[in-house]
Each structure stands twice: as C-alpha cells, then as structure tokens.
Amino acid sequence: MPVTVIIRKKELTFEAGLTVFQLFTRLGLPLEAYLVLRNGELITEDEHLREGDVIELIAVISGG
Numbered sequence: 001m002p003v004t005v006i007i008r009k010k011e012l013t014f015e016a017g018l019t020v021f022q023l024f025t026r027l028g029l030p031l032e033a034y035l036v037l038r039n040g041e042l043i044t045e046d047e048h049l050r051e052g053d054v055i056e057l058i059a060v061i062s063g064g
Contacts, residue, residue, distance in 0.1 A: 003049045007057040016051040023049065033060055 002013040005023065014023060020043060024031050036043050037056040049055060 001051045003051070003053045003055060005055045005057065008059075014049065016049055016053070018049050019045065020047050020049070020055075021045040023055070029057070034058060035060060 035058040
C-alpha cells in the first residue's frame with residue numbers, strides 16, 4: 001500500500017520508506033515552507049513514511 005501525499009487539494013502517491021526530507025527533495029519543495037502532518041499529527045523531516053500513511057503538506061503563511 002503506497003503513501004498518500006496531499007498538497008494543495010491534490011493527492012499524490014509515493015512508495016513507503018522515504019523520509020520526509022527525501023519526499024520534499026522529490027517534490028522540489030522547501031521544507032521550511034510547510035508543516036507536515038501524518039495521519040493528523042505533526043512529524044519532522046527525519047521521519048520515515050510508512051505504508052498506508054496519509055501525509056498532508058500545509059503551506060506556512062507568514063507576513064507582517
């Protein structure tokens with residue numbers, strides 16, 4: 001069962017075993033611009049993605 005990644009209302013699938021850092025490298029996205037939730041819980045860049053995970057990438061909005 002693959003990993004489901006949701007970003008900007010799009011669903012993508014990736015193989016299990018990647019780290020969050022590797023996922024961001026493949027997507028070409030900057031880690032610091034997103035919060036990463038696995039099954040609703042915040043995770044860090046060194047976490048490995050497991051089969052059946054649902055990963056949500058939430059853009060961090062900053063301004064001033």
